[in-house]
Amino acid sequence: MLRLLTFVSLSLIANSGFAQQFTEVTAEIGLDGLSGGTVSFVDFNNDNHIDINAGAQLWINQGDGTFQILPETGLPGNCVWADINNDGFKDAFCYSGPGYLFLNQAGKSLKNISDNLPDTPTKVSLGATMGDFNGDGLVDIYVGGYETPGYLPDAMYFNNGDTTFKEVWRTAGTTMPARGITTADYDEDGDLDIYVSNYRLVPNTLWQNDGNGTFAQVEREKKVDGDGGLGAWGHTIGSSFGDFNNDGHLDLFVGNFSHPPAYQDRPKFLKNLGPDSSFTFQDLSSEAGLGWQESFASPTLGDFDNDGLLDLYFTTVYPGDHCVLYKNLGNFKFQNVTATSGVSADLTYQAGWADLDGDGDLDLATRGRIYRNNNAASNYLRLVIKAKSPLDSNAIGAVARIKLGEKTLTRQVAVSTGQGNANSPILHFGLGDISGDVSVEFTWLGGGKKVFKLAANQLHQISIP
Secondary structure, three states, X not given: OOOOXXXXXXOOOOOOOOOOOEEEOOOOOOOXXXXXXXXXXXXXOOOOOOEEEEOOEEEEEOOOOOEEEOOOOOOOOOEEEXXXXXXXXXXXXXXXXXXXXXXXXXXXXXXXXXXXXXXXXXXXXXXXXXXXXXXXXXXXXXXXXXEXXXXXXXXXXXXXXXXXXXXXXXXXXXXXXXEEEEEEOOOOOOOOEEEXXXXXXXXXXXXXXXXXXXXXXXXXXXXXXXXXXXXXXXXXXXXXXXXXXXXXXXXXXEEEEOOOOOOOOOOEEEEEOOHHHOOOEEEOOOOXXXXXXXXXXXXXXXXXXXXXXXXXXXXXXXOOOOOEEEEEEEXXXXXXXXXXXXXXXXXXXXXXXXXXXXXXXXXXXXXXXXXXXXXXXXXXXXXXXXEOOOOOOOOOOOXXXXXXXXXXXXXXXXXXXXXXXXXXXXXXXXXXXXXXXXEEEEEEOXXXXXXXXXXXXXXXXXXXX
């Protein structure tokens, strides 16, 4: 029986000054030699400690924020993780070449079951995502096609329920080389939609799901195609969904690489206008405070200072450009705090947030380095969401919302962000000055809803029916 939703009316007070500092600790925590390729944070052995997959490497968290490599994984590199057989352990889809599938053996090792997946048509892929796209409780696969030779199609694979997959459709007649793929129930209708970041000055793609795994292209209608004004759009490398202004709706940041010509689309902050505007997006980039660099690449979102607002880390890949950390000031205003942050990186697509040492703040992985967050003052909430059959055990697409006064903090479970990266599967809320209990509303695919009252400054494991 569901409890009635009663939100705690509290004030969220953002920190007025910036005193945040990161420390590079890669070697100290046992990660010397960590690959600088795309990073996926995953709880491989189901112990509620975040492990790290970077390239072909899998590093296991020892429970104290230190790591040991899992030898002989067999991974070819660049993977996304989700539980394909609902046994509670996350499996790996590696999207390089023809595509590879690995079954998690109870958190001890990986078994190559790539024969269970038809060869993908992509040959070269820079991104993929996973989720239950057709509402049958099984995790499916969407893989993006890049280029070389020519432009290669994206493809969708549905899960047959026996660890095998079937191709159900692929893009055709298009020239849309995918660089990043991310998912969200942006229109709040109880199913998982897909946003594809396309390169080469062509429109990005928003696939709107009808709940049964049939998708319609709605990027132009929803104003997320990326038209730069002269029909050139952008070189989009990666994008990320997140609620920037705490209104309860998932907004979108589009991470465009842009050469000097002004008609090429710059990176975009796109506000989700919610149900009153049919979930159309509004471009608020011009006043956001984001500076221009030519080789901006892969973005990732996380509340690194625990003030309740999602901040932005954005990578670059040209010599002379530098990765940047932007603090969210609220109301779609951002401040570059890179110089005082302690984070120093360039020439990388790697970007991901996770609380690796379990101390209540988000640490950063970028360019093969781990930057430990030294914030110890603010309050937080960490959430592990599990689902029971017939839902996928990872609850991909589930959303948690906390109402604090006039603000609604929103976080979603996703397996991909930016270009090929994945943030922590443990949802993280910064709570600012709030140290008491808070009411958390959980919604999940299919339209389910449940409310829990949870204590701050703890890790909570939530089971949804």
